[in-house]
């Protein structure tokens with residue numbers, strides 16, 4: 403296997419992907435290199451944090467000069483670097499222009515010939531909200547081309563990676579089918595394609611749903627690439643859902659339009675009075691100084707900042723996976739845009755998938771708001787409390803200290819020694835959302851029913867008592883409720 407997973411949190415993971423040109427630590431961002439342009443060189447990108455780059459084999463193939471260099475020196479010689487290089491096939495051009503002057507076999511053989519580390523077949527990225535018939539037809543063609551590419555690749559028999567992009571537009575059953583079919587192929591890299599128009603129009607809900615559908619079909623060991631995702635505001639969510647690779651043309655495209663990337667969204671240079679960043683660019687210049695620079699220079703500096711901001715976020719994500727605080731990170735990042743909030747709330751519908759992936763061994767638990775209630779550890783705690791050996795005949799459960807069991811929002815009945823419930827940090831009862839108290843009451847209810855042969859005194863603060871009455875929750879006969887303030 404090329405891909406080794408080292409740490410896990412939520413559905414995300416850190417890992418290592420082996421390629422002929424070296425190992426890539428994941429989650430990874432591959433900046434896009436335009437072989438026609440003399441922009442930031444790969445050496446500098448490497449310093450900023452890039453361990454791999456992506457370039458376009460179709461552009462190289464079509465330009466005689468570039469093609470000759472690539473054939474002679476390999477794609478690494480062309481971009482003057484020895485780090486892993488993924489090559490795209492012209493599929494993007496196919497989506498934008500509707501046609502390309504190349505066929506699948508030619509472009510796959512060409513990528514093999516120029517020694518690309520990750521080869522991409524000429525798949526068809528069907529745009530979102532296409533006609534169903536078109537999405538089905540193009541998916542069939544994509545699958546045929548993927549089979550052909552893998553066959554061509556296996557004839558060479560070296561250890562370069564061959565990818566099998568997943569398409570299907572916004573039809574979730576087609577996305578699942580696409581993922582099922584590519585799982586059967588001998589591919590080693592799995593890009594989720596055709597999502598750029600969704601990302602550009604902030605349709606994060608669709609993106610989240612597509613990733614979740616695909617991930618519930620693909621084997622957990624498959625390295626997944628969210629093709630075309632290059633804005634740092636999406637990294638934490640996408641990584642939390644199990645995406646291991648991103649690629650960024652955004653750093654350059656946004657810089658061209660005087661746009662400045664942050665994890666909370668995009669700023670226009672003209673709006674900036676201060677730089678909320680301390681990268682070499684932002685600490686060397688003021689926004690005003692940057693505005694006064696000649697266009698070409700300014701573009702370069704903005705692109706540099708955009709790369710710094712992107713790699714910084716990637717490191718933040720990796721650290722969060724390592725310390726198992728990725729839920730906390732995502733819940734704070736989604737505040738950057740209301741559509742990110744609604745997108746993340748979709749995970750409610752995928753409880754089982756999340757339960758399958760999210761590791762249960764967590765020490766810390768920070769409550770950050772309503773979305774915290776969707777974390778699997780809450781339901782897991784409810785379940786866990788149903789398997790206790792209770793020796794006494796009667797117990798005191800209370801929202802205050804000094805009781806046999808404490809009653810806390812979300813988790814419900816808690817014994818102090820349990821992780822993460824016994825050590826959860828959350829706002830005081832008076833300030834936490836009603837929904838968190840309600841979730842706690844649900845846990846309490848299950849607990850009381852489970853131990854029906856024991857008797858319980860349940861001391862509730864006014865807040866808990868109010869929510870209990872409001873939702874007309876009736877506790878079973880073995881519980882005596884006492885209002886205690």
Ligand SMILES: [Zn+2]
Pocket residue numbers: 677679680681682683684685707708710711
């Ligand atoms: Zn900066």
